[in-house]
Amino acid sequence: MSNENLKAKLAEFDAKVEKATAKFPERKNVPAKRIYTPLDIENTEYESEIGFPGSYPFTRGVQPTMYRGRFWTMRMYAGFSTAEESNKRYRYLIESGATGLSCAFDLPTQIGYDSDDDISTGEVGKVGVAIDSLADMEVLFDKIDLGKVSTSMTINAPASVLLAMYIAVAEKQGVSADQLKGTIQNDILKEYAARGTYIFPPKPSMRLITNIFEFCSKNVPNWNTISISGYHIREAGSTASQEIAFTIADGIAYAEAAIKAGLDVDAFAGRLSFFWNAHNNVLEEVAKFRASRRVWAKVMKERFGAKNPKSWMLRVHTQTAGSMLTAQQPNNNIVRVALQTAAAVMGGTQSLHTNSKDEALALPTEESVMIALRTQQIVAYESGLADVIDPLAGSYYVEALTNKIEKEAWEYIKKIDEVGGAVAAIEKGYIQKEIQDSAYQWQMDVESGAKVIVGVNKFQMEEKPVEGLLRVDAAVGEGQKQKLIAMKAKRDNVAVKASLDSLEKACQDEQENLMPYILTAVKTYATLGEICGVMRKVFGEYEAHVSL
Amino acid sequence: MEKRVRVLVAKPGLDGHDRGAKVVARALRDAGFEVIYTGLRQTPEQIAEAALQEDVNVIAMSILSGAHPHLFPKVVNLVKEKGMDDVLIIGGGVIPDSDIPALKAAGLAEVFTPGTTTSAIVEFIKANVK
Amino acid sequence: MDIAKEVLNGSRLALSRAITAVENEHDDAVDIMKKLYPHTGRAFVLGITGPPGAGKSTLTDKLAKEFRNRGKTVGIVAVDPTSPFSGGAILGDRIRMNELTLDEGVFIRSMGTRGSLGGLSRKTAEAVKIMDAFGKDVIFIETVGVGQSEVDIVSAADTTLVVLVPGLGDDIQAIKAGILEIGDVFAINKADREGADKLNIELNMMLDLDGNMNKQWRPPIKQTIAHQNEGVIELLETLEEHYEQLKSTGQLTTRRTERTKNELLNILKNEIGNYVLGKITESGQFDKLVKDVEGRMDDPYSVVNNIIKDMLK
Numbered sequence: 005m006s007n008e009n010l011k012a013k014l015a016e017f018d019a020k021v022e023k024a025t026a027k028f029p030e031r032k033n034v035p036a037k038r039i040y041t042p043l044d045i046e047n048t049e050y051e052s053e054i055g056f057p058g059s060y061p062f063t064r065g066v067q068p069t070m071y072r073g074r075f076w077t078m079r080m081y082a083g084f085s086t087a088e089e090s091n092k093r094y095r096y097l098i099e100s101g102a103t104g105l106s107c108a109f110d111l112p113t114q115i116g117y118d119s120d121d122d123i124s125t126g127e128v129g130k131v132g133v134a135i136d137s138l139a140d141m142e143v144l145f146d147k148i149d150l151g152k153v154s155t156s157m158t159i160n161a162p163a164s165v166l167l168a169m170y171i172a173v174a175e176k177q178g179v180s181a182d183q184l185k186g187t188i189q190n191d192i193l194k195e196y197a198a199r200g201t202y203i204f205p206p207k208p209s210m211r212l213i214t215n216i217f218e219f220c221s222k223n224v225p226n227w228n229t230i231s232i233s234g235y236h237i238r239e240a241g242s243t244a245s246q247e248i249a250f251t252i253a254d255g256i257a258y259a260e261a262a263i264k265a266g267l268d269v270d271a272f273a274g275r276l277s278f279f280w281n282a283h284n285n286v287l288e289e290v291a292k293f294r295a296s297r298r299v300w301a302k303v304m305k306e307r308f309g310a311k312n313p314k315s316w317m318l319r320v321h322t323q324t325a326g327s328m329l330t331a332q333q334p335n336n337n338i339v340r341v342a343l344q345t346a347a348a349v350m351g352g353t354q355s356l357h358t359n360s361k362d363e364a365l366a367l368p369t370e371e372s373v374m375i376a377l378r379t380q381q382i383v384a385y386e387s388g389l390a391d392v393i394d395p396l397a398g399s400y401y402v403e404a405l406t407n408k409i410e411k412e413a414w415e416y417i418k419k420i421d422e423v424g425g426a427v428a429a430i431e432k433g434y435i436q437k438e439i440q441d442s443a444y445q446w447q448m449d450v451e452s453g454a455k456v457i458v459g460v461n462k463f464q465m466e467e468k469p470v471e472g473l474l475r476v477d478a479a480v481g482e483g484q485k486q487k488l489i490a491m492k493a494k495r496d497n498v499a500v501k502a503s504l505d506s507l508e509k510a511c512q513d514e515q516e517n518l519m520p521y522i523l524t525a526v527k528t529y530a531t532l533g534e535i536c537g538v539m540r541k542v543f544g545e546y547e548a549h550v551s552l
Numbered sequence: 553m554e555k556r557v558r559v560l561v562a563k564p565g566l567d568g569h570d571r572g573a574k575v576v577a578r579a580l581r582d583a584g585f586e587v588i589y590t591g592l593r594q595t596p597e598q599i600a601e602a603a604l605q606e607d608v609n610v611i612a613m614s615i616l617s618g619a620h621p622h623l624f625p626k627v628v629n630l631v632k633e634k635g636m637d638d639v640l641i642i643g644g645g646v647i648p649d650s651d652i653p654a655l656k657a658a659g660l661a662e663v664f665t666p667g668t669t670t671s672a673i674v675e676f677i678k679a680n681v682k
Numbered sequence: 683m684d685i686a687k688e689v690l691n692g693s694r695l696a697l698s699r700a701i702t703a704v705e706n707e708h709d710d711a712v713d714i715m716k717k718l719y720p721h722t723g724r725a726f727v728l729g730i731t732g733p734p735g736a737g738k739s740t741l742t743d744k745l746a747k748e749f750r751n752r753g754k755t756v757g758i759v760a761v762d763p764t765s766p767f768s769g770g771a772i773l774g775d776r777i778r779m780n781e782l783t784l785d786e787g788v789f790i791r792s793m794g795t796r797g798s799l800g801g802l803s804r805k806t807a808e809a810v811k812i813m814d815a816f817g818k819d820v821i822f823i824e825t826v827g828v829g830q831s832e833v834d835i836v837s838a839a840d841t842t843l844v845v846l847v848p849g850l851g852d853d854i855q856a857i858k859a860g861i862l863e864i865g866d867v868f869a870i871n872k873a874d875r876e877g878a879d880k881l882n883i884e885l886n887m888m889l890d891l892d893g894n895m896n897k898q899w900r901p902p903i904k905q906t907i908a909h910q911n912e913g914v915i916e917l918l919e920t921l922e923e924h925y926e927q928l929k930s931t932g933q934l935t936t937r938r939t940e941r942t943k944n945e946l947l948n949i950l951k952n953e954i955g956n957y958v959l960g961k962i963t964e965s966g967q968f969d970k971l972v973k974d975v976e977g978r979m980d981d982p983y984s985v986v987n988n989i990i991k992d993m994l995k
Contacts, residue, residue: 111565111566111567111617112566114566115566115593123566123593123595124566125622126565126619126621126622126623127565127566127617127619130617130618130619131567131617131618195568199568199569200567200568200569200570200592201566201568202568205909239569239571240569240570240571241571241575327571330666330667331665331666331667332667364646364666364667365646365648365666366618366646366648367618432735440574440575440578443571443574443575444574444575444578444579447575447579447670450669451669451670451671457667460667461669469648469649469650470648470649471650473648473650476618478621478622544910547740547778547909548591548592548777550589550591550774550777551774552574552577552578552581552589552772552774555706556706556769556770556771556794556796577772578772580770581765581768581770581771581772582765582767582768582770583768583770584768584769584770585770586764586770586771586773586792586794587770587771587772587773588773588774588776588792589772589773589774589776589777590776590777590780591777591780594780597784598780598783598784601783601784602776602783602790604694604695604698605694605698605783605789605790605791606698606773606776606790606791606792607698607699607701607702634695635695636695
């Protein structure tokens with residue numbers, strides 16, 4: 005059919021439907037067009053915009069084999085209470101077929117305070133495992149071969165310290181740093197914009213990040229030095245386009261900082277990784293994954309002039325959307341997670357964490373974690389969704405939506421460039437404001453019923469309180485405190501002080517790479533709080549920009 | 553008389569998830585309240601003192617980290633110690649139903665769990681503020 | 683409780699309640715102010731204004747800390763706009779001053795503009811007086827601006843600091859309107875940003891054109907980076923210098939006399955207005971007079987003359 009012919013047919017179809025919708029009004033919050041046709045992608049050049057998996061611009065995936073080679077890494081984010089408890093959960097997950105570890109740390113650890121700090125009261129071991137020193141890290145990975153497992157650590161402001169501890173534990177196991185595989189999140193910009201666990205101001209934070217890039221490129225070559233995260237931006241309420249736009253803008257800022265620090269783009273770009281959210285709207289999410297790969301490939305090739313194809317690839321870890329899980333009728337969350345998993349898989353993720361049904365209520369129990377892992381296995385082995393690469397390519401709608409999301413992302417990136425880049429945009433509160441506006445709009449849509457959340461604003465029912473939730477014993481905090489005191493009495497406190505003093509001096513000299521100093525300090529069993537305390541003293545603390 | 557209901561919206565503890573707190577702050581503003589927003593990582597002492605200086609009618613707190621059994625009651629006690637006995641104190645966040653009776657016994661007027669509408673919070677404040 | 687007495691005894695709760703009484707126009711507000719008035723007039727009152735995003739709150743925070751280092755107690759009245767649609771407001775200045783919250787020598791109060799502009803400047807002035815009577819040495823009035831309402835608000839200050847920031851676009855023209863006249867000291871904040879020097883030059887030129895050359899005090903321009911605490915001490919010393927200059931030249935007395943005159947006039951106008959209006963609306967006379975004027979049976983000038991003649995003999 006010629007385009008002219010198709011246009012006429014489409015007009016005919018629309019007229020027919022218009023007539024019908026006079027009687028049956030269409031739902032709200034659905035795409036503007038009711039059907040998509042070849043007309044919607046007539047300007048999309050297959051070779052340059054879609055192409056083949058493993059080739060620029062990677063719209064269809066970063067590897068030529070994708071899941072025909074092997075499935076994504078099924079990586080379950082876990083950690084709570086003490087290192088002993090978390091170690092048990094990790095070993096249980098590995099025995100159940102999880103192929104990677106993902107460590108959750110408690111809030112004091114994420115913000116660089118020890119468990120015996122006043123400010124930590126009530127928080128120790130709550131949202132993750134408490135790590136005060138190398139001693140805890142040794143317990144956390146006890147009987148887990150760090151030469152074999154790949155470990156992702158959700159740690160940002162003190163990422164350098166936790167990475168140093170990991171390297172030190174491996175060394176004790178006889179595993180050298182160049183054999184280590186894994187990821188640190190290390191993405192401070194989204195902490196300022198959306199997640200809130202920052203410590204230092206942007207300048208020294210960016211220095212720490214580039215120090216890690218440089219150190220790892222020489223010593224831990226298989227380590228993913230950063231996981232540039234849209235996940236939390238989305239959780240904070242952004243749209244799909246904003247998620248990838250703000251995250252890629254952050255990625256641009258990191259690349260610029262590293263290049264400014266004298267690194268060659270191809271020396272670090274291949275170790276940059278991303279972290280997306282898998283939300284409820286399956287087709288929009290698939291389009292988002294595809295668009296994000298295309299945008300990043302263009303950024304790396306055209307803007308930064310990267311030569312190595314590895315530098316162009318947006319490799320991504322995904323987590324299903326925690327904020328979409330409901331406290332009401334929690335079993336429904338199993339279905340939501342299954343759909344989100346389908347989206348991430350059809351979107352071509354490299355690894356995936358699936359949330360558990362009870363996470364709107366508390367930390368997940370072992371049973372619900374198992375269902376979440378089984379969900380991934382069912383999608384992988386039974387659903388057929390992973391059988392061919394990028395199965396939705398060529399869908400008029402999905403291709404058009406991919407184009408639309410890409411366009412919106414470029415518009416945001418342009419705006420952020422005009423403001424002076426991601427750091428400036430965050431300092432001015434621009435990104436935060438955009439996210440908050442979207443979050444508020446979402447909430448208003450839910451309250452007006454324009455957006456339906458099953459069990460929340462439609463199809464509600466009386467429910468009995470959920471029983472059997474996981475609880476972290478309040479005694480964990482006290483126990484962790486006692487352990488810390490005992491450890492401090494045993495260690496060589498002269499060596500600790502010496503290592504902290506030289507770290508302080510190194511902090512004052514902007515030319516120094518801090519990683520070797522931090523590594524020395526953790527090996528003396530200097531605590532996380534002590535090390536971050538030294539850096540706080542020199543660097544100061546970030547003051548949040550809030551505009552409502 | 554030109555009275556406005558004044559509400560302190562606060563995030564005690566260390567968690568950085570302020571989506572809920574900010575959405576609620578805006579909704580309260582749109583309902584005609586004066587909202588004093590103090591940002592992340594506020595200690596119970598800071599919250600109680602800010603409530604005193606601002607002479608608020610309501611303190612609305614949000615916690616998603618599970619630290620609520622420790623932090624919420626502490627704020628209630630500090631506020632009372634300062635002689636403010638007519639402040640309506642409410643909390644919200646990821647809070648299991650089974651924790652709610654203890655929090656209410658400790659002096660929280662209401663605890664709002666995930667899925668609560670902002671209009672329910674506005675209505676509650678209007679009905680109960682002194 | 684006797685709020686005024688408790689304020690004078692140093693009760694922070696009473697201080698807070700007294701400000702509420704004034705802000706909400708409680709029945710006891712006038713009584714409280716009567717009792718506190720004799721104890722006012724001692725504090726150094728500092729107005730801070732400037733466009734949104736200039737960093738006023740952060741600068742206030744740093745200045746307050748520096749005053750505390752010098753042993754001075756501090757009060758802060760932070761004014762934010764009320765939404766004209768809902769009547770609500772987000773008062774977010776405190777967020778930049780969280781570290782001051784637990785310092786017993788500091789008291790911070792946020793106020794919404796609440797729509798009544800004339801009323802607002804009176805209320806902020808009264809909040810300042812309450813803090814003054816409480817014993818605060820330095821009191822900041824921080825407000826976003828600059829419009830006429832902000833000019834009114836900072837007219838309660840002895841020294842007014844105008845905070846500007848580079849990179850707000852064609853701001854220099856906008857600044858011209860109103861801001862030059864009220865600034866005793868200017869700060870260019872975020873001075874590490876591009877455009878700071880240009881702003882400095884333009885501002886200097888405008889101040890010179892403004893005829894400041896012949897005045898006793900040519901407003902100085904200070905550069906600061908508030909969030910890094912840079913330039914804060916110099917700025918504080920300049921503000922104090924201005925205050926000292928006001929005192930030594932007798933201008934402080936002139937300014938305060940002028941302020942007292944305005945206050946007195948405002949209260950008088952307000953009270954007379956309320957008194958007269960009360961009388962004539964009570965009797966139903968007012969509605970009739972409005973009709974007469976509307977129907978051109980009488981004119982407003984004669985009507986008012988007659989009312990005054992009747993009422994104030």
